[in-house]
Each structure stands twice: as C-alpha cells, then as structure tokens.
Amino acid sequence: MASAILKKILMFRALKFKEGNLILWGIPGMLSPLSTIIQLQRVLEKKLGKGASKLMYYLGKFQGLEGAKLSNEKFGYAKKITDKRKLLEFSTGQSEVTGLGIFKWVVVDFNKGFFVARGKSSIGLEYKKIYGIQRSPVDHFIRGQGAAMVEGIINREVFCIETKCVSMGHPYCEFIVRPIEKNKGHEEVKF
Numbered sequence: 001m002a003s004a005i006l007k008k009i010l011m012f013r014a015l016k017f018k019e020g021n022l023i024l025w026g027i028p029g030m031l032s033p034l035s036t037i038i039q040l041q042r043v044l045e046k047k048l049g050k051g052a053s054k055l056m057y058y059l060g061k062f063q064g065l066e067g068a069k070l071s072n073e074k075f076g077y078a079k080k081i082t083d084k085r086k087l088l089e090f091s092t093g094q095s096e097v098t099g100l101g102i103f104k105w106v107v108v109d110f111n112k113g114f115f116v117a118r119g120k121s122s123i124g125l126e127y128k129k130i131y132g133i134q135r136s137p138v139d140h141f142i143r144g145q146g147a148a149m150v151e152g153i154i155n156r157e158v159f160c161i162e163t164k165c166v167s168m169g170h171p172y173c174e175f176i177v178r179p180i181e182k183n184k185g186h187e188e189v190k191f
Contacts, residue, residue, distance in 0.1 A: 034126040053140040060141035064148025067094045091149045115177040124167040137165035150177045
C-alpha cells in the first residue's frame with residue numbers, strides 16, 4: 001500500500017520530466033541505482049573510517065530537513081495535519097517515495113522524546129547483496145533522515161541510532177531516536 005505522500009505525488013502529478021530533468025514538486029532530482037550510493041559509502045568508509053558514517057548521517061539529515069521544510073512549510077502539511085503522530089507518519093512516507101524502504105513508527109512518545117521505527121531498508125538489503133552480511137548497521141543516511149523527521153515535528157535536536165539492520169541478517173532495521181543529550185556518549189554526536 002502506498003504512503004499518503006506517494007499517493008499525493010501521483011494524484012497531483014507532482015513528478016515531471018522537462019528537458020532532460022526530473023522534477024518533483026519543483027525540485028530537480030535524479031534517479032540513481034542504490035549501488036551507486038552504496039559504493040560512495042564504501043569508498044568513504046575506506047578513506048575516512050568512522051567519519052564516513054558521520055558524513056552519510058548528516059547528509060541524510062540535510063535531505064530529511066529539506067523534505068520536512070518542503071512538505072510542512074511549502075505545502076502546509078504541518079498546519080493541515082495537526083496530530084503530531086500522523087504528521088510524523090506522513091513525513092516518513094518520504095522514504096518510500098525516494099526508494100529507501102517502508103518504515104513504521106512502533107514507539108512514539110512525544111513526552112519523553114523517544115521514538116522507534118522499523119522497516120526494511122533498501123540500502124541495507126542491497127548492501128548485504130553486494131558485500132555480504134555486515135558486522136554493524138549500514139543505514140547512516142536513513143538514520144539522519146529519521147532524526148530530521150522527528151526534529152521537524154518536536155523542534156528539539158535529536159540523534160538516531162540503528163540497533164538492528166537487514167545487512168546484518170536481522171529481519172528488519174530498527175532505529176531509535178531520542179534527544180541529543182541522551183546520546184552524549186555516542187561518538188558520532190561529537191561530529
């Protein structure tokens with residue numbers, strides 16, 4: 001079943017092709033095989049070590065914040081969808097639109113600022129297919145997007161950690177998002 005945001009894209013014919021450009025809601029984009037992103041991450045891992053995961057995380061966070069701005073400010077979904085959980089679920093549908101997988105929030109606690117999402121990451125599945133079973137999670141870009149989606153709704157800085165990953169042989173990926181101060185000991189918070 002398609003996410004609400006994907007249904008809106010299809011209904012409003014928001015995806016256009018003009019003079020060799022792919023344009024979604026007026027924003028130029030591109031189609032690229034997942035293997036290209038995975039190869040980029042792999043090269044960064046070899047050259048930068050742990051810095052690669054930080055770079056991919058903050059790139060995902062940038063894209064997530066830009067996506068939230070687009071859907072919440074430009075199209076007013078933050079005002080139209082007053083239920084914060086529904087807005088979070090709507091925003092999460094962007095991962096389906098971009099081909100990163102389908103994720104569901106299994107824990108949403110706005111009072112404590114604690115959130116858990118699960119799903120099968122397209123990056124994790126493809127990473128495992130190309131490089132085999134991994135020792136640690138690989139979805140740094142998606143972690144960044146998860147953090148951005150929550151931040152865009154609660155207006156508080158958060159950090160996302162992946163605790164399970166399909167690239168490691170788990171049946172799903174699991175992402176835990178919580179306030180940044182609860183993650184002070186995590187090495188990537190210092191980036």
